[in-house]
Amino acid sequence: AAHTLASSGVSAVSGAGADPVALGSMAMANAATATATVTQKISQSININMTATGNVGNHGGHASVTNLSHEDYDLWTQVHIAIVHDLVDLRLKQLYANWKHLHQHVMQEWTRMEEGLSAERGLWGPREPCSLDKWMLDATESGPCRMRKRTLKNKLFYHHYPYIEQQPNQQLKYKVATSLDSKLFYEQQGQLLLGSGPSSPDLVGRQQSLPSTSSDYEGLVSSGSHINNNNNNQQAGGSVIGSAANKQQSSESDEEETEGGQSGGQGTDGSEAEGASQSPHSQSVARLLEEGDKITHMFRCARVQGLDTWEGLLLFGREHFYVVDGFTLLKTREIREIDSLPEGLHEPIIPNCTPVTSASRATVAQGRTCSTFAYDDVREVHKRRYLLQPTALEVFSADGRNYLLVFPRKLRNKVYARFLSLATGITDSAQESLAGQRRSANVESGAGILSSLIGETSVTQRWLRGEISNFQYLMHLNTLAGRSYNDLMQYPIFPWIVADYDSETLDLTDPKSFRDLSKPMGAQTPERLEQFCRRFKEWDDPETPPYHYGTFYSSAMIVASYLVRMEPFTQHFLRLQGGHFDLADRMFHSIKDAFTSASRHNMADVKELIPEFFYLDEFLVNKNRFDLGAKQSGVQLDNVVLPTWAKGDPREFIRLHRAALESDFVSAHLHEWIDLVFGFRQQGPPAVEAVNVFHHLFYEGNVDIYAIDDPLKKNATIGFINNFGQIPKQLFKKPHPAKRVDPAGAKPLFYHRIESLRPSMHPARELKGPVGQIVQQDRSILAVEQNKMLLPPNQRFVSWGFADYSLRVCSYETERCLLVWEQVPSGEVLCATCPDAKTIITAGTACVLSVWTVTAKRLELRDQLAGHTEPVTCIASSRPFNLVVSGSRDESCILWDLSRLAFVRQIPTEFGAPVAAVCINDVTGDIAACAATRLYVYNVNGVSIAHVDTAASLTTVQARGQQILCVSFSQLNEWDKDNVVMTGSSDGVLRMWSLAVDHEGSSIVLRGKLTMHTAFERPDNKEPAAVTAVGISRDHRHVYVGDARGRVFQWSVSSEAGARSDHWVRDDTAEQCSNTACQVKFSLTERRHHCRNCGQLFCAKCSRYEAQISRIDAEKSVRVCHSCFLSLSTASN
Known part of the structure; x- marks a missing residue:
């Protein structure tokens, strides 16, 4: 017995009066470190002769045997048997937990593979899109100026809005949230599952669209997630977090990384990774890591998106950092899944954050993500506040993702410093920065010579000089003031611009068409102004300072009500409304009614606008067919009622509204509104003078929720902030300078003077073969032949079409081959695109898109995207929108996500011929696709805008000579109605088309054509040739046309009226x-x-x-x- 206990690591207590309970607890504590051998050693001690009695001691390292009573021996035996039982039970539980997490991981991977195979255009999926598919706004900022235009498939739409048959006599005060498509969806699903319905192409492969139980939703990850579930990472990642599980941390290190300990056994907010234990939960996290990456530090955080919060971990690795939802870090350095913790044990980071319940677990799991970011892709990190407290950071990635992360108190600055030390590629350029200026620049700095010399030009000076538009400037100010898309309580703020909603045409030269930008919305009419001033003067409450407005111009409810027709904002609105739509008379239904309510009629309404009113038309349309009810007047709510001058077209409303924002009148008066919202009239006596004072709880620094001990008062304060909004950070202490507007100084653009474009008499460039691409760089023209593509920043080009199917990278200046990749495993390459300097996308006879990563001397295949059934004939990409569009010989056109490398949707087409050319507008996201003589224009989400047959007046034989070979957009001033789509055809003519809008809808009209040098129809062209490429200068004053003979001609805007133009005979x-x-x-x-x-x-x-x-x-x-x-x-x- 003595030898057995000593060898098992149990320190016995000497003396006949030893306490067996204390001895057992000590034995359990020490035996826990040797679980693999304790069972065998304890079993040996039980085999000792039952007649032997003794007392075990340890004196100087030698065991001594003393007399033990039979009762003590029995008690000892029972204690050790209990130890063995507990240890075996513990190992069994760990085995079950490991199996559970592994099963969960495998099921997620299986679900992902199954969805890919059965999805639209998948191996087992339908060929055509389903008319009942629903979409939701992508949280990724995919567009210039931080715009969000793209939508993703909403897989849980019919789970959120199931069909509920209402009883005939059932009377409800509020309308239950449902969609008119839900009944049709459930009827068709029922027919499909019962086998009695027809095999509609819309429904084939969609049986799994509606899970039968909520458990089917557990572990699902939203389509906006960026997940790394590589099975090869399991072993490498599994040993990373737990590689030093047995190492002891010093108390000094613990205090350095730990902030604000919690009761209940959970108190570590940040820690070095060496202290993390090897638990099944940590292994689940490890599977999500990049291969070979090791975690150095981890911090508790909460990710905020809209009204939802997901608590999790921020993990810093060597090459990447990770945001993992649903896990937390215990005081014992153990990573645990939050759902597995007992109720009351977990203290959330965000105050008043309700714990996860079984009823809401499906919804929470649906929104969980594990996002991976490379340090090189981190664009910017900004300090933010949440609930008016300085506890948050907003991280912006180069691919458009941005996360708002909330940390425990006093931990944010430590995490911010770590980001700055690891993410060395953070942008510090005024042109590329989200704030429009360098980090060291002061937004209120003057335009002095010293500031210009050291490059500290502020975003204000850039706006005053006309370098950026009014929309860009307002987005930059919102970013600097802490406004974020991720927090509905701090959503970006934009002003009401237009006051005329009744005229047939909107006159942007008439000041009466605009609201008074020098006054807040509560002071737009003398009557309301008088009432608000009386409230301020007659205020008598010693605990609350006087104010003009008890409501704010921006809040979560205002944002959700504007965007209620679009997911996920419908869900946010329903949460704020208690699960149902509001009364129809209080819903956002009309642009005009919303303006009159905020400016005249409603004393409790002083709301301003949001950025979507100037770039996103889809929130104005009830595409989800929500049953929003009817007003007391009998008017049924559906699409938003537009002003008369919008001609019933949401795109036209957005275009004109943006044109109003960029008009000369607004440019000259926008500084007055900035003074009210971001400037010196926001607070203090100037705010009183401008009738611009709000409730004191709206302002930063007036409340510290962590210092409130009374739970009721604390919850009430948090609820007030959540419901009524937060004042932006004050950016200007002095009056904002006015912008000088010079209408006569604007330079004419080529699409304003198409009829008077002046052609060059000789080619600007001549190549050895048909021109494939034309790009202007600085003051020179870069052009390459077909089967070549310039690789940004345009010092090299990619070449293909060789007999060995190789890809080659060559120098543009010398055409010397720099790199060769042979045996490319994707068949013959027919087309390619280079969205950035590190990415090449090729496609061809293999019917797949191959995405390659370019390194110094290697070409690595990242992924292959399958969806076409015949060779891919054309491809285009847009890095601003993270979008790729491909056209095929099978007459299909598919949109792909460039960041996620995933299928987005198939464009509904009726080409009737192979797709010959595609193009993406980097400013608007619009897509042009051409097949034979037809031109189709779609928005960024593949919704058809208009189409035209460019050879409608020709016979079939004549049309064969007018096939479209290339297409391009003008990309300047997207609000300009004269913007054009240019098509080059086999007849040698470059045609320019514009979108025209009337009450019947949108159409494509011919604006003009260029025929000199290339058109076959002109007898004075001695060497006509097909137009194979077209390019536009950055200032949009020159057009470049490339032909099949390798020539590049230039057309320019002439300042002389009546000068040489295209139609002149040579x-x-x-x-x-x-x-x-x-x-x-x-x-x-x-x-x-x-x-x-x-x-x-x-x-x-x-x-x-x-x-x-x-x-x-x-x-x-x-x-x-x-x-x-x-x-x-x-x-x-």
Whole structure:
């Protein structure tokens, strides 16, 4: 017995009066470190002769045997048997926990694979999209100026809005949230599951769309997640967190990394990773790590998105950092899943955060993510506040993801410093920064010489100089003031702009069309202004300072009510409303009614707008077909009622509304509104003078929720902040400078003067083969042949089409081959695109898109995207929108997510021919697709806008000679109605098209065409050729046309009215005067004149005719030929 107990690590207590209970507890504590051998050693001690009695002691390392009573021996035996039982039970529980987490991991991976195989265009999925599919706004900022336009498939829509058959006599005070499509969906699902319904293409492969129990939703990850579930990482990751599980941490290290201990056994908010225990929960986290990565530090955090909060862990690795939802770090350094903790044990980071219940577990699991970020991809990190407390950080990634993370008190600055030390690639450029200026620049700094010399130009100075638009400037100010898309309580704020909602056309030159930007919404009319001033003067409450407005111009309810027709904001609205829609008369239904309510009629309404009113048209349409009820007047709520001048088109409303924001009147007065919201009139006496004072709890620094001991008062304060909003951070202490507007100083753009574009007489560039791509860089023109693509920043190009199916990277200047990749496993490459310097996407006869990562001397295959059934013929990408579009010989056009490398949706098409060319507008996200002679235009989400047959007036034989070969967008001032889509065709003509909107809808109209040098229809073109590429200069004053002969011609905007234009006949092709009454043959000395109207040549004797031509913007009469003079005179009379 002595030898057995000593070898098992149990320290016995000497003496006959030893306490067996104390001895047993000591034995359990020591034996826990040797669980693998204790069973065998204890079993040996039981086999000792039962007649032997003794007392075990340890003196100087030698065991001594003393007399033990039989009762003590029995008690000892029972204690050790209990130890064995507990240890075996513990190991069994760990085994079950390991199996459970492994099973959960495998099921998630299986579900992901099954969804991929059975999804639309998948191996077992339907060929065509389902008409009942629903979509939700992607939280990723995929667009310029922090816009969010893209939508993702909403897989849980019919789970949130099931069909509920209402009883005939059932009367409800509030309308139950449901969709009119729910009944149809459930009927079709029932037919499909019972096998009695037809195999509709819409429903094939969609049996799993509606799980039968809530448990099916556990472990699901939203489609917006970025998950790494590589099975190869399990062993490597599993040993990372627990690699030093048995190492002891010193108390000094514990105090350094721990802030604010909690009761109940959980108190570690931040820790070095060496202290994490090897638990099943930590192994589950380890599976999510990148292969070979090791965690160095971890911190508790809470991720905020909308009204939802997910508590989890922020893990810092060597090359990546991770945000893992649903786990926490205990005081014992153990990683535990929050759902597994007993009720009352877990203290949330965010006060008043309700614990997860079984009823809400499905919804919570659906929103959980594990996101991986490479340090090189971290764009910016900003300090933020949450519930008016300085406890949050907002992390922005280069791919558009951004997370708002809340930390325990006093821990935020430590995490912020760690981000700055690890993410060395954080942007510090004014042009690339989300704030519009460098981190060291002061937004209120002047435009002095010293600031300009050291490059400390503020975003305000950039706006004053006209470098950025009004929309960009307001987004930059919102970012600097701490406003975030992730927090509905601190959503970005934009002003009401327009006051005229009744006119047939919106006159942006009339000041009466705009609201008064120098006054808040509560002071727009004298009547309301008087009432608010009286409230302030007559206020008599010693505990609350006087204020004008008891409500705020931005709150979670205001944001959710504006976006109620679009998910996930419908869910946010329902949470704020207690699970149902509001009364129809109080719902957001009309733009005009919302403005009059906020500016005149409602004393409790002073709301402003949100950014979506200036770029997102889909929130105005009830695409989800929610049953929003009917007003007392009988009007059924559906789509938002638009102003008359919008012609019933949401896109036209957004375009005109944005044009109003960028108008000269708003530019000259926008600084007055900035003074109210972000400037010196926000607080203090200037705010009183401007009638701009709100309740004191709206302002930062007036409340510390952590210092409130009374739970009721604390919850009431938090509820007030949540419901009524928060004042932005004050950015300006002095009056904001006004922007000087010079309408005459604006330079003309090429699409404003299409008829007077001046062509070059000789090629600007000449290549060895048909032109494939044209790009302007600085002041030079870069062009490459077909089967080549410039690799940003355009110093190299990728080449393909070789007999060995290789890919090659060559220098643009020397054309010397730098790298060669042979045996590319994707068949013959037919097309490629390079969204950035590190990514190449190829496609071809293998019918898949191959995504390659370019390193110094390697080409690594990241993924292959399958969806087409025939060779891919064209491909285009947009890094601002993280979007790829591909067209195929099978007449399909598919959108892919560039960041997630996943299928997004198939564009509904009726091409009737292989897709020949595709293009993405990097400013608006609009997509153009061409097949044969047809041009289709879609928005960024694949919704059709308009289409046109460019050869509608031609016969079938003639149309064969007018096939579209290339397409491109103008990409400047997206609110300009004159923007064009350009198509180059096999007939050598470059055509320019614009979208026209009327009450019947949108259509594509021909604005003009360029024919000189390339068009086959012109007899004066000696060497016509098909147009194979088109490019536009950055300032949109030049157009570049490449043809099949390798020539690049330039068309430019001329400042001279009536100067040489495209329709002019070339001098060397005319032999005589075009005047039929003259027809004098031109000699070498004869001066030739061009008719400004028809372009024909006439002699000096026939140059006496002049007329005014409105389309060329000539202020005076210009020379025309005799026949044009007669026709123009007749038309003017």
